[in-house]
Amino acid sequence: MRLGVLDVGSNTVHLLVVDAHPGACPLPAHSHKAELRLAQLLDTDGAIGDHGIHKLIDVVRDALQAAEDKGVEDLLPFATSAVREATNADDVLTRVEAETGVRLQVLTGAEEARLTFLAVRRWFGWSAGKLLVLDIGGGSLEIAYGMDEEPDAAVSLPLGAGRLTAGWLPGDPPEPDAVRALRRHVRTEIARTVGEFSRFGAPDHVVATSKTFKQLARIAGAARSAEGLYAQRELKRESLEAWVPRLAGMTTQQRAELPGVSDGRAGQLLAGALVAEGAMDLFGVESLEICPWALREGVILRRLDHMGSD
Numbered sequence: 001m002r003l004g005v006l007d008v009g010s011n012t013v014h015l016l017v018v019d020a021h022p023g024a025c026p027l028p029a030h031s032h033k034a035e036l037r038l039a040q041l042l043d044t045d046g047a048i049g050d051h052g053i054h055k056l057i058d059v060v061r062d063a064l065q066a067a068e069d070k071g072v073e074d075l076l077p078f079a080t081s082a083v084r085e086a087t088n089a090d091d092v093l094t095r096v097e098a099e100t101g102v103r104l105q106v107l108t109g110a111e112e113a114r115l116t117f118l119a120v121r122r123w124f125g126w127s128a129g130k131l132l133v134l135d136i137g138g139g140s141l142e143i144a145y146g147m148d149e150e151p152d153a154a155v156s157l158p159l160g161a162g163r164l165t166a167g168w169l170p171g172d173p174p175e176p177d178a179v180r181a182l183r184r185h186v187r188t189e190i191a192r193t194v195g196e197f198s199r200f201g202a203p204d205h206v207v208a209t210s211k212t213f214k215q216l217a218r219i220a221g222a223a224r225s226a227e228g229l230y231a232q233r234e235l236k237r238e239s240l241e242a243w244v245p246r247l248a249g250m251t252t253q254q255r256a257e258l259p260g261v262s263d264g265r266a267g268q269l270l271a272g273a274l275v276a277e278g279a280m281d282l283f284g285v286e287s288l289e290i291c292p293w294a295l296r297e298g299v300i301l302r303r304l305d306h307m308g309s310d
């Protein structure tokens with residue numbers, strides 16, 4: 001069957017269409033994205049204003065039309081941290097449903113981490129052993145660890161690249177003092193969770209997902225996206241540590257000119273790099289591998305599992 005997953009994230013609204021059935025690898029058929037930046041549309045009270053809600057409704061309508069055009073049989077719509085943490089989340093969900101007929105399922109941070117972990121486990125298989133999975137989104141950082149398909153530990157921290165850029169790095173390029181303050185904040189937040197994971201022992205394989213990690217790996221020399229899903233891509237901490245001060249001294253426009261960095265993500269790449277560097281350092285990770293599957297694929301795989309058990 002043809003499945004569609006509609007991901008309302010902090011940066012983008014992304015419709016991914018796949019051809020899938022239980023027991024088979026989902027095959028991508030179509031991708032439809034819109035840069036919405038919901039996390040930046042919050043007012044001083046933490047609510048998504050009327051302008052933001054109208055934009056979200058329009059984008060969801062466009063995604064619905066794209067899903068219909070591509071023959072999607074079953075649509076799985078969900079939202080992550082930007083909607084989850086909005087003070088008027090219930091009102092947003094009600095208005096989106098009233099205008100579009102789509103009821104967004106709001107995932108908790110722990111659910112995001114678990115579903116992303118499932119996708120990574122299925123991608124690498126059982127031979128990867130104990131996995132540590134890191135995922136930097138626009139609004140949050142997810143960390144998960146485990147031996148099975150369900151992680152032994154999974155946490156979500158408010159350390160998304162978009163959120164941190166908006167709250168901590170107003171300059172272009174940012175002031176050195178602001179960068180240092182954000183670095184301290186990131187490491188303090190991550191350090192609080194390390195003990196929860198270290199009691200399980202060292203992972204056999206460390207994996208990262210998300211656009212932020214993919215772009216950091218690319219500027220550090222990893223294979224281009226044109227080389228396909230199956231090209232192995234790694235990010236070494238040594239390379240990342242060398243790039244962080246360079247990114248801190250660049251303007252958004254200069255970062256956008258780096259290989260693999262999109263205009264829409266260039267502004268938040270430094271914050272993402274500080275989170276990635278902090279996580280790799282505090283968890284003692286020298287090198288990690290980039291996984292092309294993440295949350296959207298996890299949602300699809302969970303749906304296929306339920307279909308197979310019905």
